[in-house]
Structures are given as structure tokens and as C-alpha cells.
Amino acid sequence: MYINLVGSLRKYFIFLTLVAAFIYLCTHLVKNNPEIGLGLFKNESAFLINNIMDDEAKLLSSNSSQIFFLETHLEGRRNLTNARQACSVEAAAKTNPDHQIYLLLATNETQMTMERSVLYDALAAYPNINIRYVNLLEYSRGTPLEQFMIEDKLSKSKFRIEHTSDVMRILTLYKYGGLYLDLDVLSIFPVRIINKKNFVCLEGHNHFSNAIIKLDLNEGKKFSTAYVEKLRTNFNGDDWTVNGPSMISSVFRSFCNGTDLPKDKAGECEVLTAFPNQKCFVIMYKNFTKFYEPEFSSEMFERVKQVGGYFIHIWNKMLEFNNKHYKLDYDSKAAYVELAKVYCPRVMDTKVSF
The missing domain is CATH 1.20.5 (Single alpha-helices involved in coiled-coils or other helix-helix interfaces)
Known part of the structure; x- marks a missing residue:
């Protein structure tokens, strides 16, 4: 016994x-591996996502071969519900399989929960897509913006979401190097073929956008440092554009000793390339609705072919400002939907309306 x-x-x-x-x-x-977690626990409705700091060693040794997107609403629990934003992330991953794609979610918390959704599952199918959270105070430690974050200037801004994004994008490139894209930018051309280590995009005469910025960790450090320092000393929480397009334009002029750059011609300054607006945006915001209206589909495809652009900016923010509401489904003949079927097929297959 x-x-x-x-x-x-x-x-x-x-x-x-x-x-x-x-x-x-x-x-x-x-x-x-959050995507593996989905495979193991199919019934889980939510799960913790990793901190970007866990990837820091990999990012620093990657030779700046990463593409960053930011989402800066600062809630502690997130759900990917915006198909247009998910499309931009997938397009970057599909067009650049040799790059790691990071969707960074800003927070003041020390952990973050992601809700499962069909859009998340669509992105998780790509081995080069990484969704990480960023604790802003931790992220800034050891950088020129550490005291700025300690003073919590972003929470006092009248445009907290937008200004958090303005600060985070250049801080990210300062820390790791790589390519930053707004969540309403479609990648339609491989970054490796563009073959420029450092570039920015003209929006108007001597006026730059900060929707697309590529800076090498080493060769682009002088520019990213100048930008970060200007934010540290000149941040303004009362004006929507002053910390973004206005500031990058000011830094470029100072960096390049007042080089004159028309909006439709490329320019070079030290290690930095300024691309003309059509290479980055295809169409400008004055005509942005044409991507969403089926009757202009042929015109838009001809425009894309004609300019040979690297990216397409679909101007989501201008939809809000102009109170335009386009709910597009899979069968729409709008140019944007037709482009999405090519560049973000997994997101399109979810049949979530755009």
C-alpha cells in the first residue's frame, strides 16, 4: 500500500x-509572439501586448530597416477598428517584406491590452508586423526630451493627440532610425528601391510635411537631433501645425542654410533628400475626395501611373475637417478601394467597411 x-x-x-x-x-x-498567442488561445477576446522597449536591442542593430506607424489616443485598451489605418500597415508590410513594421500605441500606462478583431488577425498574418505599446515617460529616458515628458507638456496641449504624434515620430527616428509614415499613407513602392537613407517630402514651396520622414540612425542623426532640440525648446501646445509641418520646415531651412526648394522639384542638402510632393502624395489635399468617389477612379489611376509616386496620401484628416463621410465597401469602384485590394488584400478580405 x-x-x-x-x-x-x-x-x-x-x-x-x-x-x-x-x-x-x-x-x-x-x-x-502575440500572433502565436492568437493561435494558441482562439477564444481569447483580449490580450496583453509587448512594450517597444523589449525590442530595443533589435531595433538598434537593424540598420534602420524598420517602418513606424503611431496611434496616440493614449487609452489603456485598444481595438483595431479602422480599416483604412489597418490597410496602411498591411501595405507597408506587403510592399516591404524585408522591413520590420511597427504599429506603436502611445500610453501613460505601464501595460496595454489589445482587443481581438478581424483586422488584428489580418495584420497578425504578416511575420514582419509588430504591434507594441509605448510608455511615453519610459520611452524618453536618456533623450533630450526626458524632462519634457516629466513636465507632461503633451497632456496640457490643446491638440494632445496630434502633438503626441508630432513628438513621438521624431523621437522614434532619433532613437532607432527608420521610416515614419502616417496611418493614412499607402506604401506602393519598396523602400529599398527608393534607395535614399534620409528623405523628407515637400508639401509646398519650401514647406514640408511630417507625414513621411526617413532618417538613418547614424547619417540622419544630425537632422533628428536638431528637430528634437527644437521641440524641446519651442514646443507650442496652442497651435495644431506648429510642432509638425511648420517645425520640420524650419529645421530643414536651418539645416540647409535656407536652400530654396520648389514643391515640384527634388532637392539635396548634405545627406538629406527632399522629394517633390507628387512623389509622396500623388494628389494634394485640395483634390483628396477624388480617391473616394467612383467617378474619378480612372483619373486617379492615371495620376498614380503618371507621377510614379512612392506613396499615396489619402488625407483622412481632411475628411474630418470637411465633414466628409465616405463609407466604402468591398464592391465600391472608388480608386481607394481598388488600390486597397492590391496593397492590403487581407484587410479587404475582412469585408470591414472603409
Whole structure:
């Protein structure tokens, strides 16, 4: 009887050990690979996502081969519900399989929960898409903007979401190098073929956009440092554009000793290239509705072909400003939907309205 009891206890101990090992393995896999977590726990409606700081060593050794998107609403729990934004992330991943794509979610919290959705599953199918959260104070440590974050200037801004994005994008390129894209920018041309380590995009005569910025960690450091320092000393929470397009234009003029750059011609300054607006936007905001209206589809495709652009800016913010509401479904003949079927097919297959 004693021998039987010992044998039973041994089997029970072995069983508990195996269960503990399985739980540890699953936890480790989910922590480091959220997309694997989805495969293991199909019924989970929400899960924790990783901190970008966990990827810092990889980012610093990547030779600036990463593309960043930002979402700066600052809530502690997120759900990917915007198909247009998900489309931009997928397009970057599909067009640039040799780059790591990061969707960074800003927060003041020390952890973040992501809700499952069909859009998340669509993005998780790509091995080069990474969704990470960013704690702003932790992110700024050891940079010129550390005290700026300690003073919590962003929360006092009248345009908190927009200004958080303005600050985070240049801080990210300062820290890691790479390409920053707004969430309403479609990548239609591989970055490796563009073959420029550092570039910005003209929006008007001597006026730049900060929707698309590429800076190498080393060669672009002088420009990113100048921009970060200007933010530190000249941040203005009362004006929507002053920390973004206005500031990057000012930094460029100072960096390039007042070089005159028309909006439709490329320019060079030290290691920095300024692309003309059509290479980055295809159409400007005055005509932005044409991407959403089927009757202009042929005109838009001809325009895309004619200018040979690297990106397409679909001007989501201008829709808000002009109170335009285009709800597009899979069968729409609008140019944007037709482009999305090519550049973000997995998002389109979800049939979530745009």
C-alpha cells in the first residue's frame, strides 16, 4: 500500500511538472509572439501586448530597416477598428517584406491590452508586423526630451493627440532610425528601391510635411537631433501645425542654410533628400475626395501611373475637417478601394467597411 501511494504521488508530481512547463512555454511564446498567442488561445477576446522597449536591442542593430506607424489616443485598451489605418500597415508590410513594421500605441500606462478583431488577425498574418505599446515617460529616458515628458507638456496641449504624434515620430527616428509614415499613407513602392537613407517630402514651396520622414540612425542623426532640440525648446501646445509641418520646415531651412526648394522639384542638402510632393502624395489635399468617389477612379489611376509616386496620401484628416463621410465597401469602384485590394488584400478580405 505504501509503495502504491508513493507511485501515485510520483505520477501526480510528474503531471504537475508537465502542466507547469506547458504554462510557462505558452506564456513565453505569447509574450514574445502575440500572433502565436492568437493561435494558441482562439477564444481569447483580449490580450496583453509587448512594450517597444523589449525590442530595443533589435531595433538598434537593424540598420534602420524598420517602418513606424503611431496611434496616440493614449487609452489603456485598444481595438483595431479602422480599416483604412489597418490597410496602411498591411501595405507597408506587403510592399516591404524585408522591413520590420511597427504599429506603436502611445500610453501613460505601464501595460496595454489589445482587443481581438478581424483586422488584428489580418495584420497578425504578416511575420514582419509588430504591434507594441509605448510608455511615453519610459520611452524618453536618456533623450533630450526626458524632462519634457516629466513636465507632461503633451497632456496640457490643446491638440494632445496630434502633438503626441508630432513628438513621438521624431523621437522614434532619433532613437532607432527608420521610416515614419502616417496611418493614412499607402506604401506602393519598396523602400529599398527608393534607395535614399534620409528623405523628407515637400508639401509646398519650401514647406514640408511630417507625414513621411526617413532618417538613418547614424547619417540622419544630425537632422533628428536638431528637430528634437527644437521641440524641446519651442514646443507650442496652442497651435495644431506648429510642432509638425511648420517645425520640420524650419529645421530643414536651418539645416540647409535656407536652400530654396520648389514643391515640384527634388532637392539635396548634405545627406538629406527632399522629394517633390507628387512623389509622396500623388494628389494634394485640395483634390483628396477624388480617391473616394467612383467617378474619378480612372483619373486617379492615371495620376498614380503618371507621377510614379512612392506613396499615396489619402488625407483622412481632411475628411474630418470637411465633414466628409465616405463609407466604402468591398464592391465600391472608388480608386481607394481598388488600390486597397492590391496593397492590403487581407484587410479587404475582412469585408470591414472603409
